[in-house]
Amino acid sequence: MTSTGKNTAPTPLSRPHRRIGRAIGLSGGAALLAVAALAPMTHAATAASAGARTAPRIGAQAGTAVGTVAVARRDLAEQYQIPVLEPGGSAGRVAFPPDGKWWDGTTATITAPKHTRIVDVNFRCVPNACPVTIAPDGRSATVQQYGGTFWQRYDIDLKADKGAPEGRFHGRVSAAQGAQKVTVDIRRQTQGRIAAKYHQTFGRGLKVLSVEPGSSTAASGLKKDDMIVEADGTTVKYKKDLLAALKGKKPGTEVPVTVIRDGDKKTLKVNLDRPA
Structure with a gap:
């Protein structure tokens, strides 16, 4: 060993390091050298463990993974009931119940079920209004949401195309971190009436x-x-x-x-x- 000519006191071992030295059967200077060699690994493991506990849960509500942390996606509540639409007839309403949970500000997107078109959307945003844009063909719509809570139900009004086939059809609404099906039944009415x-x-x-x-x-x-x-x-x-x-x-x-x-x-x- 080369001497520096200085009187340097050996670096004292911390209590955890002394325990490591005893575990491997060393003490004093030998333990110090061994622990010094192991320190980078033990520090890295400690940091990784701490990071896993304290890492910010970015995207947690969106169902994304951050490092080793994965959070389940959150869905919107299912619609109250399935409306029956008549081909070429009047509009029917798909209503979703409120969930009372916080949603981050984002743009909600709505895709109409096949053979239908969107005629109106009401998210009942409070205190701010949510601007709605319906595509010219009515097949989709967007709603600009601001951070807030769904305390009231929200509605999507749809009409079935003239000549639409009978059956059950599904669209989709994706709002903030969740999504849900938009479902309608299309049936031809066979009974006319005197109005x-x-x-x-x-x-x-x-x-x-x-x-x-x-x-x-x-x-x-x-x-x-x-x-x-x-x-x-x-x-x-x-x-x-x-x-x-x-x-x-x-x-x-x-x-x-x-x-x-x-x-x-x-x-x-x-x-x-x-x-x-």
């Missing part, structure tokens, strides 16, 4: 109280105070008689309807309306 309100008159027929403005029934000439006494060859005394006469007839079907108006009988050709 009017009426009441029974003790077996004398059905008296029309009002006709829905803009309906096919209104365009066919049915008016308030008309008394419906026959439909498609079936005598109508009660509501059940009218329902039986229309059973199985699709919207748009032309049905002869006989009414009494101002004391005279008159037969109208009524085009049945879609269900309300």
Whole structure:
């Protein structure tokens, strides 16, 4: 060993290092040299262990892994119920319940189920509004979210394409760190209707109280105070008689309807309306 000419005191061993020295059967200077050689490895192991305990959980809610730390992805709650859409008919609503949990600010994306288009989205953001952008074809939409909590339900309104096939179809909503299916049923309605309100008159027929403005029934000439006494060859005394006469007839079907108006009988050709 080369002397430096200086009086240097040996570096004292810490208590953990003395334990290591005793474990390998060394003491004094020999233990110091052995521990010095092992120090980088023990420090690295200690640092790795500490890092595993204290590493920031970046992306934890998104279900990503940080080093050796992996966190399960969090999903949105499932929708309340599955709406039934009629091809070319009115919109139906997919409503999701609130979960009361915090979501980081991000852009939510919505993909409409096949054969449908998005007509409205309401995330009920509080206190800030969430700007909504719906694609021109209605097949997708985005919602700009700000950090906050879903304390209220949020809605997606959809319409089925005219000529869409029957079946169950799925889209998707991805909001912040979660995702969930958007599900609808598409079914053709087979029962047309006369778009009017009426009441029974003790077996004398059905008296029309009002006709829905803009309906096919209104365009066919049915008016308030008309008394419906026959439909498609079936005598109508009660509501059940009218329902039986229309059973199985699709919207748009032309049905002869006989009414009494101002004391005279008159037969109208009524085009049945879609269900309300």
